[in-house]
Amino acid sequence: MFNLTSNSSTLSPSTAHTSISPFKKTKSLLLTLMVTSALAACSPQGSETEQNSATDTETAAETAQTQNNDNAQASIQANNARVTIDSVRGDVELPANPSPVVVYDMTLLQDLAALGITVDGAPSNLYLDNLKAAVSSDSPDVGTVFEPNLEALSALQPQAILIGSRMAPKFEELNKMAPTADMTLAADQTYEMGKQRLADLGKLFNKSEQAAKLQQEVDDAIAKAKEASAGKGNGLVISVAGNKISAAGEGSRLGFVHRVFGIPAADTTIEDSKHGQPVSFEYLQKVDPDWLFVLDRSAAIGQEGLAAKEVLDNPLLHQTKAWKNNHIVYLSPDAYLAFGGYYQWMTDAKTVTEAMSKAPKVAAD
Amino acid sequence: MPISSTATYIKPSKPKTKRSPLLLNALSMLLLALLILMSLSLGVADFSWSGLWQAITQQSQSDDLQLLLVSRLPRTVAIILTGASLSVAGMILQVVLKNRFVDPSMVGATQSAGLGLLLISLYFPASTLLGKMLFATLCAIAGMFVFMRLIKYLPATDILMVPLVGIVFGGIIEAVTTFMAFQTESLQMLSIWRFGDFSSVLAGRYELLYLTGGLAFIAYLLADKLTIVGLGDAIATNLGVNKQSLIWFVILTVAMISSVVVVTVGAIPFVGLVVPNIISRMMGDRLRRSLPAVALLGASMVLLCDIIGRSINYPFEIPIATVFGVFGAAIFLWLLLRKPKPQPPINEGT
Numbered sequence: 113m114f115n116l117t118s119n120s121s122t123l124s125p126s127t128a129h130t131s132i133s134p135f136k137k138t139k140s141l142l143l144t145l146m147v148t149s150a151l152a153a154c155s156p157q158g159s160e161t162e163q164n165s166a167t168d169t170e171t172a173a174e175t176a177q178t179q180n181n182d183n184a185q186a187s188i189q190a191n192n193a194r195v196t197i198d199s200v201r202g203d204v205e206l207p208a209n210p211s212p213v214v215v216y217d218m219t220l221l222q223d224l225a226a227l228g229i230t231v232d233g234a235p236s237n238l239y240l241d242n243l244k245a246a247v248s249s250d251s252p253d254v255g256t257v258f259e260p261n262l263e264a265l266s267a268l269q270p271q272a273i274l275i276g277s278r279m280a281p282k283f284e285e286l287n288k289m290a291p292t293a294d295m296t297l298a299a300d301q302t303y304e305m306g307k308q309r310l311a312d313l314g315k316l317f318n319k320s321e322q323a324a325k326l327q328q329e330v331d332d333a334i335a336k337a338k339e340a341s342a343g344k345g346n347g348l349v350i351s352v353a354g355n356k357i358s359a360a361g362e363g364s365r366l367g368f369v370h371r372v373f374g375i376p377a378a379d380t381t382i383e384d385s386k387h388g389q390p391v392s393f394e395y396l397q398k399v400d401p402d403w404l405f406v407l408d409r410s411a412a413i414g415q416e417g418l419a420a421k422e423v424l425d426n427p428l429l430h431q432t433k434a435w436k437n438n439h440i441v442y443l444s445p446d447a448y449l450a451f452g453g454y455y456q457w458m459t460d461a462k463t464v465t466e467a468m469s470k471a472p473k474v475a476a477d
Numbered sequence: 478m479p480i481s482s483t484a485t486y487i488k489p490s491k492p493k494t495k496r497s498p499l500l501l502n503a504l505s506m507l508l509l510a511l512l513i514l515m516s517l518s519l520g521v522a523d524f525s526w527s528g529l530w531q532a533i534t535q536q537s538q539s540d541d542l543q544l545l546l547v548s549r550l551p552r553t554v555a556i557i558l559t560g561a562s563l564s565v566a567g568m569i570l571q572v573v574l575k576n577r578f579v580d581p582s583m584v585g586a587t588q589s590a591g592l593g594l595l596l597i598s599l600y601f602p603a604s605t606l607l608g609k610m611l612f613a614t615l616c617a618i619a620g621m622f623v624f625m626r627l628i629k630y631l632p633a634t635d636i637l638m639v640p641l642v643g644i645v646f647g648g649i650i651e652a653v654t655t656f657m658a659f660q661t662e663s664l665q666m667l668s669i670w671r672f673g674d675f676s677s678v679l680a681g682r683y684e685l686l687y688l689t690g691g692l693a694f695i696a697y698l699l700a701d702k703l704t705i706v707g708l709g710d711a712i713a714t715n716l717g718v719n720k721q722s723l724i725w726f727v728i729l730t731v732a733m734i735s736s737v738v739v740v741t742v743g744a745i746p747f748v749g750l751v752v753p754n755i756i757s758r759m760m761g762d763r764l765r766r767s768l769p770a771v772a773l774l775g776a777s778m779v780l781l782c783d784i785i786g787r788s789i790n791y792p793f794e795i796p797i798a799t800v801f802g803v804f805g806a807a808i809f810l811w812l813l814l815r816k817p818k819p820q821p822p823i824n825e826g827t
Binding site: 359382389 | 677682
């Protein structure tokens with residue numbers, strides 16, 4: 113789109129002057145159309161760039177100053193200590209207590225919120241309230257979880273950037289701005305890796321003790337969920353988006369229900385793909401799980417509209433054991449957005465414990 | 478290659494080589510009946526025809542009958558309506574625009590419907606399905622109207638200009654939609670709609686599609702007049718056909734069919750392009766003759782692709798948009814690359 117703009121804007125004046133034949137006319141019409149649409153699409157960003165460049169020198173000076181101050185403070189506190197933490201691309205060395213620090217992942221933000229740490233830059237549109245505690249109110253908008261706003265980042269001059277799966281493809285770009293740790297959790301190891309991440313964050317921000325305490329809380333909650341679900345039958349995890357349904361396998365990010373809480377899978381043949389396997393309502397009727405674990409994906413990403421409850425309310429679902437016994441458990445949006453984070457474990461473990469502890473045991477067959 | 482309908486008109490010897498519509502339609506009907514039977518038998522849940530027969534003869538309540546009425550039949554009917562109406566929409570569009578290379582997704586209709594759907598979902602998330610559909614249709618009409626104005630300025634000599642401009646136009650609308658979805662973080666929601674998929678069709682969730690069937694039928698009633706419009710301005714005027722109102726009818730029909738399909742099942746590429754081309758090669762462009770064949774073949778092809786999508790990854794599904802995308806692209810390439818008969822396009826000037 114940007115290349116196109118520059119090309120066509122250099123071309124269009126000449127074609128506009130010589131539009132005699134119908135073909136030329138079309139061409140110029142097309143070009144004008146393209147240019148206008150391209151300009152329209154770019155204009156907000158364009159003005160932003162201008163603004164930024166105008167204040168660039170100012171900001172740079174300011175940042176340099178704050179950085180000096182911070183460094184001075186840090187050297188008093190921790191003698192410029194550096195901490196090695198685990199990342200997807202091997203061990204990464206980051207300054208202890210990095211400031212400013214930018215975090216592009218909801219799982220990490222959740223853990224940081226639980227640790228009582230506020231970050232200096234976080235993406236906009238964070239749907240989960242529980243992680244907003246980690247974002248300081250004057251934090252600049254540094255983009256989304258998928259796309260960094262490089263100008264804002266460069267104005268902020270962070271000492272460290274922490275990213276997760278959604279930002280992982282932009283690692284190289286970010287690593288040029290500041291030391292970046294890719295702390296993605298593998299979908300089939302959300303518990304083990306989540307544990308590691310929480311410990312690492314504790315180490316990084318000098319809160320190891322508190323991190324261990326939080327981990328203990330998570331482990332306790334999971335143990336309770338395991339206890340409540342033992343012998344209560346099998347389960348199927350689905351995600352509902354719009355009116356479409358996907359089944360999630362044990363190895364997917366929603367598979368923690370089976371892997372971590374120990375609930376047997378009603379269908380073990382589900383292949384693991386990012387958003388699950390598309391299935392029909394007939395499939396749900398056939399698999400007939402004792403428990404149905406539902407992620408309302410539209411609700412999780414802040415979309416109103418057809419709720420999962422309405423989608424599932426149909427004659428085929430009514431035939432399943434899960435529906436008849438009212439064994440439909442709605443997972444937290446965190447399970448989808450911030451899988452493996454502190455609040456996700458606490459919320460989902462509690463939901464599962466509450467739902468399953470009341471249910472009678474199912475005879476194993 | 479009969480590039481424009483006028484070619485068939487000018488050369489009266491041509492229709493002689495066309496196959497008999499009666500035989501073709503009978504075969505098509507047989508194929509469709511076979512596919513319907515397969516579609517009804519194929520599914521994840523347990524279903525048996527003998528169980529169904531028992532239920533009917535003994536007047537008892539049975540799961541088989543319920544399954545048939547709630548899941549299998551609705552899905553099959555939805556597919557037939559979608560396939561037939563998209564193909565008919567493509568055919569009348571091609572005849573009226575005198576261009577073999579256009580379909581509803583190349584005149585901005587599908588994309589505009591998608592934009593409308595996004596807009597109404599963002600600003601009036603609580604609106605009903607009917608409200609969403611009406612707004613999407615309005616947007617599709619507006620999009621097609623702009624496109625019709627655009628192609629007025631095109632040189633009549635270049636047959637590929639119309640689809641090219643259509644693709645650019647559709648691309649611009651899609652880019653705007655994607656940009657808006659990106660800004661509002663609804664890209665995933667958008668991709669869910671855009672992807673044609675019948676897996677969620679159940680009784681009570683597809684009935685809007687009957688509207689498309691009705692529209693396709695009205696198009697059949699007006700078939701002769703539409704054929705005449707396709708012959709050009711002069712002929713239409715001479716034969717006393719109100720060209721303007723018929724073109725509006727085509728715009729409305731195509732816009733409504735594409736938006737209803739987008740809203741209920743999502744976009745399915747190539748249907749409206751490939752099916753009319755195949756039939757047109759066999760039977761020419763006399764719509765009264767060819768529209769039933771177009772509808773039958775469209776229904777069969779979409780049904781076949783859905784059956785494939787349901788069975789190759791059983792019990793999981795592959796969305797119809799993927800399956801038809803693969804088949805449609807292959808067929809379209811074959812249609813393009815087959816040796817064309819040299820025939821100068823004849824243009825009436827717009």
